[in-house]
Amino acid sequence: MMNRFRKLVKNERGSQLIEFVAVFPMVILAMMIIWQMALVAYTVVVTEAAARDGARAAAVDGDAEKVAERSAGNLVLQSVNTDKGDEDVTVTVVANVPTVSIPFIGRLEFTFDADATIPIEEGLKD
Structure with missing residues (x-):
């Protein structure tokens, strides 16, 4: 009996x-976090372009x-605010x-502005 047990242990x-079963969930979690960081970077670039x-x-x-809104493409904009001064105009986009819904963390809701x-163009100043 003891000989058989040693054989199974070896x-x-x-x-x-x-x-593989132990490491695979960590690999999937790392991929989801990397994908979320890519979505944040995409949002930063598109929001800045939309504001410009x-x-x-x-x-x-x-x-x-x-x-x-047209420049943002399929990105959901919360607001677009325009502040027109005497010499310049400022547009803020949120x-x-x-x-991505990450297991044990859930879906994170946040915005970027x-x-x-x-x-303002010379001919258009009041």
Whole structure:
């Protein structure tokens, strides 16, 4: 009986499967976190571009909100605010960051805002 037990303990069959089952969830979690970071980076770039495009449109008396929403593509914008001064115009865009539902953490809800200031065109100043 003791000889049979020693034989089973020394047998390494199946050890690779056990290691794989132990490590695989950590690999999936790492991939989900990397994907979430990519979504945040995408949101930063697109929100800044939408703010810049909206400010450019507002500087030439265009509709900043429509231009910013069109520039944002499929990103969900919470708000587009335009602040027009005497010399320049500032557009602030607030966007929802798309999130991945991470196990044990859940879905994180947060926003990113970007603003852009552009001088008003010479012929359009009041």
